Amino acid sequence: MQAIDEIVPTLLHALEDEETSDTALDGLKQILSVRTTAVLPHILPKLVHFPLSAFNAHALGALAEVAGPGLDSHLSTILPALLNAMGYADMEVQSLAKKAAETVVSVIDEEGMESLLSELLKGASIRRSSAYLIGYLFKNSDLHLGDEAPNMLSSLIILLSDWDFDTVLVAWQALSNVVSSVPKEVLPTYIKLVRDAVSTSRDKERRKKKGGAVLIPGFCLPKALQPLLPVFLQGYRSLINAKILQIAESSSKNQHMSTSIHLEDISEDHPLYELHSYMFAKQTNSFASIVQEDRPNYEKLDTREQIVFIENAQEDPWRLLQKYLITNLFTLQGLISGSAELRQQAALGLGELIEVTSEKTLKEFVIPITGPLIRIIGDRFPWEVKSAILSTLSIIIRRGGIALKPFLPQLQTTFVKCLQDNTRTIRSSAAIALGKLSALSTRVDPLVGDLLSGVQTSDAGIREATLTALKGVIKHAGESVSIASRTRVYILLKDLIHNDDDQIRNSAASILGIVSQYLGDGQVVEVLDGLSKSTSSSNWCSRHGAVLTICSMLKHNPDIICASSSFPLIVNCLKITLNDEKFPVRETSTRALGLLLRQQIQSDPSNATSHVETLGSIVLAMQDDSSEVRRRGLSAVKAVSKANPGAIAIHVSKFGPVLADCLKDGNTSVRLAAERCALHAFQLAKGTENVQAAQKFITGLDARRIAKLPEHSDESGDSDKDASSG
Numbered sequence: 001m002q003a004i005d006e007i008v009p010t011l012l013h014a015l016e017d018e019e020t021s022d023t024a025l026d027g028l029k030q031i032l033s034v035r036t037t038a039v040l041p042h043i044l045p046k047l048v049h050f051p052l053s054a055f056n057a058h059a060l061g062a063l064a065e066v067a068g069p070g071l072d073s074h075l076s077t078i079l080p081a082l083l084n085a086m087g088y089a090d091m092e093v094q095s096l097a098k099k100a101a102e103t104v105v106s107v108i109d110e111e112g113m114e115s116l117l118s119e120l121l122k123g124a125s126i127r128r129s130s131a132y133l134i135g136y137l138f139k140n141s142d143l144h145l146g147d148e149a150p151n152m153l154s155s156l157i158i159l160l161s162d163w164d165f166d167t168v169l170v171a172w173q174a175l176s177n178v179v180s181s182v183p184k185e186v187l188p189t190y191i192k193l194v195r196d197a198v199s200t201s202r203d204k205e206r207r208k209k210k211g212g213a214v215l216i217p218g219f220c221l222p223k224a225l226q227p228l229l230p231v232f233l234q235g236y237r238s239l240i241n242a243k244i245l246q247i248a249e250s251s252s253k254n255q256h257m258s259t260s261i262h263l264e265d266i267s268e269d270h271p272l273y274e275l276h277s278y279m280f281a282k283q284t285n286s287f288a289s290i291v292q293e294d295r296p297n298y299e300k301l302d303t304r305e306q307i308v309f310i311e312n313a314q315e316d317p318w319r320l321l322q323k324y325l326i327t328n329l330f331t332l333q334g335l336i337s338g339s340a341e342l343r344q345q346a347a348l349g350l351g352e353l354i355e356v357t358s359e360k361t362l363k364e365f366v367i368p369i370t371g372p373l374i375r376i377i378g379d380r381f382p383w384e385v386k387s388a389i390l391s392t393l394s395i396i397i398r399r400g401g402i403a404l405k406p407f408l409p410q411l412q413t414t415f416v417k418c419l420q421d422n423t424r425t426i427r428s429s430a431a432i433a434l435g436k437l438s439a440l441s442t443r444v445d446p447l448v449g450d451l452l453s454g455v456q457t458s459d460a461g462i463r464e465a466t467l468t469a470l471k472g473v474i475k476h477a478g479e480s481v482s483i484a485s486r487t488r489v490y491i492l493l494k495d496l497i498h499n500d501d502d503q504i505r506n507s508a509a510s511i512l513g514i515v516s517q518y519l520g521d522g523q524v525v526e527v528l529d530g531l532s533k534s535t536s537s538s539n540w541c542s543r544h545g546a547v548l549t550i551c552s553m554l555k556h557n558p559d560i561i562c563a564s565s566s567f568p569l570i571v572n573c574l575k576i577t578l579n580d581e582k583f584p585v586r587e588t589s590t591r592a593l594g595l596l597l598r599q600q601i602q603s604d605p606s607n608a609t610s611h612v613e614t615l616g617s618i619v620l621a622m623q624d625d626s627s628e629v630r631r632r633g634l635s636a637v638k639a640v641s642k643a644n645p646g647a648i649a650i651h652v653s654k655f656g657p658v659l660a661d662c663l664k665d666g667n668t669s670v671r672l673a674a675e676r677c678a679l680h681a682f683q684l685a686k687g688t689e690n691v692q693a694a695q696k697f698i699t700g701l702d703a704r705r706i707a708k709l710p711e712h713s714d715e716s717g718d719s720d721k722d723a724s725s726g
Contacts, residue, residue: 040070054090061103065103069109069112071108072112073112075115083126086128098132105133106141117151127167127171146183149182149190154197157175158200160216161204161216161217175227179227180227190231191342191345198349198353202216215356220360223364233369355399359401386421387429390418390430397433435471438480448473448485451470463504467496467503467511474515478517498537498545509549513555514552516553525565527549528561532573544584578620583628586629587626587628590629597611602643602644608650612651615651631667631669635676637677638676641680641683645680656697660698675706676709679709
């Protein structure tokens, strides 16, 4: 030992001389091979001096190869230096440091793995290098890393929102390597972990932006979803179960052998590989099944317990499949594994993943994601699972667009069936999804016909959902609906706006307002005349339905109403219903007046007289006995102020005093609405001069406090975004 103590310092000194450094390194390697524990503490500090030189990086790699697991307790010394050097501009140092770091992670044993991964997760300045080494380790190590995989997955997903694009690329590749190292049957247990990590990454990205869609950079890369899809879709994969009858020569009994092959596991030299390729690469679809195991038959199906996503019967893979079904008695099953809760979490997680993925990246994944979801939504799962699937399908429709075209018939059939579901949440979700889906279809008349039949059902819940679906179809695909179908919609709905059921009345009025865009001038006058008469009905539901419809028409078709000969009559009706004994009628009338004022200012900004008249009616609503009506009046003024602040500001003397009173209202929702209204009506966020001017009506303390409110935090509260009547 004394000899080693004398030799090591000499060799370390020799490392600094270019002529003797290689010889000295060989000597240190020889000593290290016999006295690792004793020598490493002397060698490493000498080699990790900042900045790391090319020779020292090379030396660290060479010594690591000899030291092996002896490095376990020295990782905090050697790794930071190498990770930093991997980011150097000097390509020689960078390359040698990378090679040395790969050697280090390769020689660490199971006892040192926890320390290694802990060290790799430290330090923001070396995250790219750390991510690379994590990926390298999981790809190349023979050790069991299952216990470490969850923490690595979470950290790498969060890195996908890193500000440095190169780090994002490295983290994505590392994520692929980690997922690939995990046994397939274990992947579904990571669903919650992945959802949490995606949420964290999304929040991190949201903090960088001010409004707009939040997309995670790592999910905007080509093939970005490939690493994580297996986590969510593993349970949805089709299995090929082969029941091969074998007759043993030594026995008169039949012996059976069962095997299961995942489609993704079919090798390229297997005869069924062509089937695998078609199932995952093509964009056409049909369903096939064995009806009876003992007598194979084939037929196209909408759904069946034993199904497979496959090309149509004219293609070679279908004939290939027939051959195998007949000769080997293959049966094809759509097998879903896991608990109902796990399926629900998987569907929700997929939706969250799709939301933060760019549309360009999503395009190639629409087919493999949508197919399994359609297959399982028809099965007998709890409503929570179906609701989660419907939610995700809605997101895919919104983000996937035309890439969903191969699935249009199946999706439409699926959603229409769900309108009959016993659970209201399922019916509502399916109705909304069906409306969005119609925008992708060129033939919607048959669907409109089916929905009109559904509206006439006796079940109130189904009728409500069907109306919601019809509203979506007319809203998203109204131009594709024929004149005959529009007329059928109009005839049916003009009676339903008087219905005693609030939801049906609201939906019918909303749809009628949307349909009015496609009616002729004569029909519009007929509708408006009928509505004006209904506003004086003795039945308050009829009065409410009439005002709801006027409100919807002002939202969707304001120009033709304002140009109609019935316009003065409609304005008078709104003023009269502002004094109705029923507050829902007064509230809806206030909202309609807000939409009217907005239209008047936009179409005729110089007509101050009409503006003042309409604004005066809204100001009266701001003093109504009902807090709902007061809040609606405030929302109306706020919406107009946001759309055209200058036009409303010149009339501040008309609404300023009343708005000031609302800031002191005893009702919390009214006070909050008044604050939002004051922010925009007084333009308090636009400068100190506006804050001072507002003090003519409100206190300086209130003005300064309200001026600090975020301008865009109340989008959902705008009066013109209320779903009840638009």
